[in-house]
Amino acid sequence: MDRPRPTIRQVEYFIAIAKALNFNRAAKRLGVSQPTLTTQIVSFEEALGIQLFERSRSGTVLTTVGRELLPHARRVTEEFQGLIDRAESVSRGPAGTYRLGVTPTLGPYLLPHILPALHQRYSALKLSVREEAPRDLEAGLVSGQHDLILTALPVEDTRLTVSPLFKEPLKLVLSADHRLAKRKHINRRDLEGEAVLTIDEHHHFHRQIEELCGRLGAHVRRDYEGTSLDTLRHMVVMGMGVAFLPALYVRSENHLPLKLSVTTVRGEVIERTHALAWRESSPARQLFREIADEIRALVARDLGDEIGAITQHHAVPEKHF
Numbered sequence: 001m002d003r004p005r006p007t008i009r010q011v012e013y014f015i016a017i018a019k020a021l022n023f024n025r026a027a028k029r030l031g032v033s034q035p036t037l038t039t040q041i042v043s044f045e046e047a048l049g050i051q052l053f054e055r056s057r058s059g060t061v062l063t064t065v066g067r068e069l070l071p072h073a074r075r076v077t078e079e080f081q082g083l084i085d086r087a088e089s090v091s092r093g094p095a096g097t098y099r100l101g102v103t104p105t106l107g108p109y110l111l112p113h114i115l116p117a118l119h120q121r122y123s124a125l126k127l128s129v130r131e132e133a134p135r136d137l138e139a140g141l142v143s144g145q146h147d148l149i150l151t152a153l154p155v156e157d158t159r160l161t162v163s164p165l166f167k168e169p170l171k172l173v174l175s176a177d178h179r180l181a182k183r184k185h186i187n188r189r190d191l192e193g194e195a196v197l198t199i200d201e202h203h204h205f206h207r208q209i210e211e212l213c214g215r216l217g218a219h220v221r222r223d224y225e226g227t228s229l230d231t232l233r234h235m236v237v238m239g240m241g242v243a244f245l246p247a248l249y250v251r252s253e254n255h256l257p258l259k260l261s262v263t264t265v266r267g268e269v270i271e272r273t274h275a276l277a278w279r280e281s282s283p284a285r286q287l288f289r290e291i292a293d294e295i296r297a298l299v300a301r302d303l304g305d306e307i308g309a310i311t312q313h314h315a316v317p318e319k320h321f
Contacts, residue, residue: 003047008080010044011073013037014052018070021060074144075281082283095124098284101137101146102129105205105229106168106274109248110150114298121294125287134204141277148278148288152204155277161285162277163292166299168307170212170244170270173236174261180242181261188268192217195241197232200225208272209244216268236260244270247306 013030017037020026027034045052052066062070085096102111107129115127132140137149142157155162174181180190196218198209206225213220221241226232232243237259250262264270276292278285299307 003049004043006044006047008077010040010047011076013040014044014066015070015073015077017041017053017060018062018066018073021062023055023060078144078281079283085284085287096284097126097128098147099145100127100129101140101149101151102131103134103137103151103204104131105199105246106150106152106248107131109246109252110274113302114295117298118291118294122291138277141279144279147282147284148276148291150274150276152208153273153275154204155275159280160277161280161288162275163289164273164275165292165295166303166307167271167273169247169264170208170272171247171250172242172263172265173233173245173250174242174263175236175239176259176261177239178242178261183263185266186263187266188216191242191265194218195221197221197224197226197235197241197243199229199232200227205246205272212244212270216265233260246272248303251303251306 013026016026016030017023020029023037023041024034027037030037041052050065051063052069054061054063081096111129118125118127130146134151137146137151138155138157138160140146141149142159150165153162153164172186180186183190194216196209196213198206198220200206206220210220212218224235224240226235229245229249232245233253235241236243276288276295278288282288
């Protein structure tokens with residue numbers, strides 16, 4: 001007798017248990033009873049002719065074959081959701097909820113400029129936003145925790161499609177009573193030996209400032225690393241050092257110039273490149289390319305005086321940076 005065919009619901013149950021490694025917790029998250037969940041998984045295993053989990057008093061673990069099948073199961077559910085989203089987009093435009101990961105040093109200062117316009121264009125589409133450090137964003141995108149991410153380059157995993165969006169300058173910020181605050185122009189040699197503040201090393205931003213200090217002959221002040229851009233600003237105000245802050249952050253803080261001196265370093269190009277990235281296998285990849293094009297257009301239109309938008313011609317997605 002032929003085995004019954006597995007269902008997409010059983011695949012979703014398999015993924016939920018693999019994540020929780022506990023039938024009871026998985027059942028609660030799914031909103032079903034534990035006996036129902038157990039019955040469905042047993043039926044799923046029988047349909048496949050394999051055992052997916054090892055169950056004991058100490059807990060639940062994936063079998064070797066279960067671990068091998070888990071990535072395939074995730075792709076199945078992703079493609080199934082892509083089928084639903086595509087059908088909805090044909091009838092009423094792109095729809096569904098996508099999980100967008102952003103860096104804390106970019107998201108709060110860029111999203112207010114682009115989300116309203118994106119919502120106006122894609123009224124049935126929703127973006128669930130979560131902030132994380134860049135390295136966690138990339139890992140979360142690969143594992144399926146995010147559908148797409150807004151982050152600074154480099155993005156290193158070759159399984160991801162990366163679409164550069166714009167270049168953001170970094171502004172030199174000094175306290176009002178700093179020895180260089182009244183200077184009309186700041187040269188590279190002026191910063192030799194200067195203490196530079198930055199955020200903790202979990203961010204690409206930290207490494208970029210470290211490399212910059214090496215070029216300028218300045219040094220990163222490691223005993224006082226900020227947890228956010230706001231923290232850096234306050235430490236600069238208190239005279240604990242100077243800092244390089246992103247242009248979008250400086251733009252968002254209208255009162256910042258009243259307490260600080262904001263300038264640039266002559267002859268030094270100091271900027272970071274931001275990109276939108278998604279899994280190469282994502283069924284929504286065409287939509288994500290459209291969103292990337294829309295973001296570039298919005299940046300050029302509304303923020304062109306502060307940051308340099310990358311033209312569509314130079315923004316062909318690449319797999320590796």
